Amino acid sequence: MKETAMQDKLLTLENRQVIVTGAGQGIGRALASAIAELGGRVVAVDLNADALAALREALGHERCVTVAGNVADPSLAQQAVDAGVTAFGGVNGLVNNAGVTRTAMIDKMSISDWQQVIDVHLSGSFYFLQALGRHLLGRAKAGGDGAGAIVNISSDAGRRGTIGQINYGAAKAGVLGLTMCAAREWARYGIRTNTVGFGVVETPMTETIRGEKFRDTYLSQIPLGRWGEADEVVRPVCFLLSDAASYVTGQHLSVNGGYTIGL
Template sequence: MDCTPNSLQGKSIIVTGAAQGIGRAIARLALDLGAQVTAVDLNAEALAELRLACGDAPLLTLAGSVADAEFAAHAVREAVARFGAVHGLVNNAGVTRPAMIEKMTAQAWQQVIDVHLTGSFHFLQAAGRHMLERARAGDATGGAIVNISSDAGRRGTIGQINYGAAKSGVLGLTMCAAREWGKYAIRVNTVGFGVVETPMTETIRSDKFRDTYLAQIPLGRWAAPEEVARPVCFLLSDAGSYVTGQHLSVNGGYTIGL
């Protein structure tokens, strides 16, 4: 028996948006911690590269859109067929379509809402149904769901009202699901990131905005994908067994408060 507190040995975890950036780092760390991982992404080519990089690790890759409810149900079924169950989910998939409020198109609004908010709901619902079925059949192992939010969802953001609204909505998903499913030992939490070194944050990290943002971060630097993956895996593990309905900010101190 593995007694390491944050071990994921024997756990089957689904990670959306897993082919690059933060999602890829979470998937790789989960594998290193002993998990069986189902990596979901829209980019089939990037998933193939991940599969190659992971060698013979217990990794299942599935290409599709998180905004498709049928695909979410399919992903859970495939994970169960391959690994026997789903014990954890990380709702990480995301896109950006920036524009100032008065210039934002309905399409740009909807695309971001569909991926971040509706997509998170589809996968939370599909994975939750499976976890509930196991619990009602007498399986007491429960499950752990981590929804990825952002500072934009807690304090707002300029030029991304679609993203900020979606990420704020993710906090609501977490709180409602945590209340409904706690009695089944299904824990649901949110991790909100600040500026992580990924392609999605290239504009913020550019010379034009760099100093302004760094001045607001007490740790004085950007986060690496590998280090923000660690608290996510903590919440998936038994080390987080009494944590649910919480919003953990992983942002170098960009937001500080009670």
């Protein structure tokens, strides 16, 4: 009985109002759904307004509000925080999940393909982290609860490197650095900041990697011998958002089927 009560208390997001970027499909949609199922409320952000509308209908208007736009737009982050404050009275969680890939070898990569990936993954993560941080610090300085949980979706491409994706690897390495700096700076306010690095997950963004040309090369490097599924990779993110991870900050968690064993 005691064990069950502890599980119920820790593995819940009933005290969380979470911004999720890239929530319209794939991992982001699975994340938004999981957060709502665990009792949390979601500010869903995505480029695709139609996908956001469908998500809100699925989760319920009392559980989800939406903000459509590009995370590379610095003003969008504050719009998302404001939407959460209006709908839920505040925001105390963030998952920087939005992503894009533009694949090319180093000598052939265009400046626009380089910049677009950096803008979405690295700059976008900074904009949202900064906006939420300002909101939480403002609450703390006003005598309120400034604690929060941030999970930045990084990638082990930022630690190990990936052929044809120097833009993506550089951006994700930057996200790791951004996370560690925020964790050190904000820990004293009760703001926890961590990263999760996914392996190859079955989503639209990884169709090229999972295609015939690259399939065998990638699968041969994954000890579990299969691609990840969106539903299973969101669980560690929910853990880090929850009070079950109340003593965890500044950490990177790889969820990749063993791809980085020994790294």
